[in-house]
Amino acid sequence: MGLDFAALVREWDGEQVVISHDSTTATWMFVCQHSSRLGPATGGTRLRVYPEPAAGLADGLRLAAAMTVKMAMAGMPLGGGKGVLAVAQLPDAATRERIIDRYADLVASLGGSYLTAPDMNTSESDMARIARRCPYVFSRSVAQGGSGNSAPATAVGVLHGIRASTQHAFGSSELSGLGILVQGLGGVGGHLAELLTEAGARVLVADVDPDRVVRAVRTLGAAPVDAADVIGTDCDVLAPCAVGGVLDAAAVDTLRCRVVAGAANNQLAEPSIARRLRDRGVLYAPDFVINAGGVLHGVGLEQLGWDDAELQRRLRGIGDTLLTIYREADDAQLSTHDTAERAARQRLGTNGADQR
Ligand code: NAI
Ligand code: PHE
Numbered sequence: 465m466g467l468d469f470a471a472l473v474r475e476w477d478g479e480q481v482v483i484s485h486d487s488t489t490a491t492w493m494f495v496c497q498h499s500s501r502l503g504p505a506t507g508g509t510r511l512r513v514y515p516e517p518a519a520g521l522a523d524g525l526r527l528a529a530a531m532t533v534k535m536a537m538a539g540m541p542l543g544g545g546k547g548v549l550a551v552a553q554l555p556d557a558a559t560r561e562r563i564i565d566r567y568a569d570l571v572a573s574l575g576g577s578y579l580t581a582p583d584m585n586t587s588e589s590d591m592a593r594i595a596r597r598c599p600y601v602f603s604r605s606v607a608q609g610g611s612g613n614s615a616p617a618t619a620v621g622v623l624h625g626i627r628a629s630t631q632h633a634f635g636s637s638e639l640s641g642l643g644i645l646v647q648g649l650g651g652v653g654g655h656l657a658e659l660l661t662e663a664g665a666r667v668l669v670a671d672v673d674p675d676r677v678v679r680a681v682r683t684l685g686a687a688p689v690d691a692a693d694v695i696g697t698d699c700d701v702l703a704p705c706a707v708g709g710v711l712d713a714a715a716v717d718t719l720r721c722r723v724v725a726g727a728a729n730n731q732l733a734e735p736s737i738a739r740r741l742r743d744r745g746v747l748y749a750p751d752f753v754i755n756a757g758g759v760l761h762g763v764g765l766e767q768l769g770w771d772d773a774e775l776q777r778r779l780r781g782i783g784d785t786l787l788t789i790y791r792e793a794d795d796a797q798l799s800t801h802d803t804a805e806r807a808a809r810q811r812l813g814t815n816g817a818d819q820r
Contacts, residue, residue, distance in 0.1 A: 467518035476525045478544075479505070482574065483521070486566045489559050492517040492550040493567055495578050496528035498543065501812050504576055505545030506602070506763075507531035508583025509567065509590075513551055520550030527583075527708075530730055533808035534752040537785065538759050538778075545578050547571070554585070564593045572598035581614075581762050588612050602762035611765040614758035615651030617775065621757025621782045622652065622727050623659045625749050626701055628783035629725045632790040633747045634700075637783075640664030643699040645689060645721070648706025649676040652727040652755075656705060657684055670694045671706070696720060704728040711748075716740045725749035738801030742793075749786055750804040756782060 473481050478498035485492050497505035507528055514520040524546045532544025549563060571580055571594065581602040582591055592608035594601045604610025626644065627637035634642075639660065645668040646657045653669075654676065660667045661684045669680040670689040680686040689697050695715045702719065703726035704710045711724065712733035717740075724731070724746060731751045732738055741748045760778045764770040770778070793803040 467516060467522060469518055469521055472518060472522055472525060476529075478525065478528055480577075481521070481525070482570065482578075484566075484570050486563065489555065489563050489566075490552045491563050491566070492520055492548075493570055494521045494524040494548040494550070495545065495570065495574065496521075496524040496548070497545045497574075497578050498525075498528035499532040499812070500543040500577065501532075501814070502535060502540070503542040504579050504600075505531075506535065506540075506542040506579040506581070507544060507546040508581045508758075509547035509549060509586045510583040511549040511551060511554075511563075511585040513553055517550050520548045523708075524548035526730055530752050532812070533805060534756055534759060536808040536811040537753050537804065538756040539811075540759060540763050542579070542763065545580075546583070547578070547580050549586075560590075561593065564590050565597065568594040568596070568598040571600055574600070576600050581758075602766055603758075611762055613651065614761040616655045617761035617779060618652045618727055618755055618757035619655035619659060620776075621760065621779045622656055622703065622705070622725065622754055623663070624780050624783035625754035625786050626660075626703065626723070626725045628786040628790075629723045629747055629749050630701065632787060633723050641666060642701060643668060644701040644703060645670065645694065645697055645699040646686075646703045646705055647671075647691075647694045647710070647726065648704070648728070649673075649680055650705065653703070653705030654680070656703060656727070657686060661686070668697065668699055701725055704731050709733045711737050711741070713737065713740060716744060716746070719744070719746055721746065723747045723749070725754055726751075727755040729755065732801065735801060735805075738799035742799045747790065748800050750789065750801050752808075753785055753789065753804050754782060 480497040482495040528546035579600045588605040592604040606612040631637040644665045649671045667686040669686040698720040701723040702721040705727045708730035793800045
């Protein structure tokens with residue numbers, strides 16, 4: 465291991481990193497502000513146990529950069545950022561409150577240059593607690609005046625993205641009879657599995673939590689897949705909805721699907737993997753395009769004054785954006801990831817050398 469804070473930050477192309485350590489709870493807090501070109505740096509807060517604190521910083525830096533292109537592609541008047549709470553172990557309720565309060569004070573001290581939202585292991589009730597001391601927060605619970613859980617909207621956006629992907633790969637957006645494997649049955653994947661079942665797909669499910677798999681098998685009639693066997697399982701569409709980094713070189717060589725289209729952030733272990741996917745004939749839905757539903761939900765409803773009809777229209781737009789990217793990628797013989805990055809850079813007005 466031995467990742468070095470200074471080296472990580474030096475190699476990063478973002479604007480500012482704020483690092484804080486709460487000694488009472490032994491929590492490292494990283495606020496990574498990648499870009500304010502289109503508006504304040506915005507992105508969820510991830511609470512996680514990492515092998516070492518610097519791995520949390522590395523995660524935050526990568527995720528913040530992805531938020532910059534996600535916001536640009538979603539047409540949001542916001543930049544990209546991410547908060548990471550690197551904890552020694554998942555906290556009990558009292559410790560969690562202490563961590564969230566200290567973090568709220570840290571975000572408040574940045575004066576609105578970073579706006580936060582939920583991410584892995586943080587919820588709308590954590591956002592409601594942040595809002596007691598800090599106004600710079602999206603997706604508080606509905607009871608606290610926010611727009612609440614964004615996961616169902618993210619799942620709807622992914623469903624539109626899967627339809628666009630099958631349209632491009634197989635010539636039809638009809639999902640009936642297609643084998644679609646959902647990896648991760650949490651807030652997004654669990655809802656997506658339901659939507660896919662309603663759409664007539666043959667749904668396969670995998671999760672490291674066996675209870676979630678059992679529930680999907682019982683309630684949806686889904687077929688269970690061992691979490692360790694996801695990559696090599698024969699299916700039409702793989703929808704990664706768990707963790708990042710699932711697509712490395714070995715995984716791409718093992719895949720037995722024609723489409724990868726799911727919600728997880730940073731699915732590619734490194735950007736060059738996108739080319740390998742293309743060369744293997746696997747259509748890849750760039751994660752930062754297909755998973756924008758959470759942002760559209762939180763920002764659209766709370767900041768842009770959308771009603772539900774407008775939100776649903778924008779969620780459908782995720783499919784249209786993907787179709788455009790797929791056509792442009794084919795025309796230019798580029799990977800879908802590079803094509804989407806290029807489109808994002810155009811919106812950001814940068815040439816790629818500098819994302820700020
Ligand atoms: P979640 O924490 O509710 O669910 C994640 C699920 O994945 C859990 O059931 C967990 O047991 C499972 N899991 C973890 N490691 C796994 C593995 N190796 N194999 C199979 N299953 C595994 O998270 P949520 O909110 O559903 O998000 C899923 C992904 O989508 C995350 O990567 C998140 O960053 C991303 N995302 C979520 C958005 C949202 O609105 N919630 C918005 C955009 C992206
Ligand atoms: N966790 C969300 C994502 O990764 C971040 C987010 C949600 C940001 C809602 C703003 C509003 O997309």
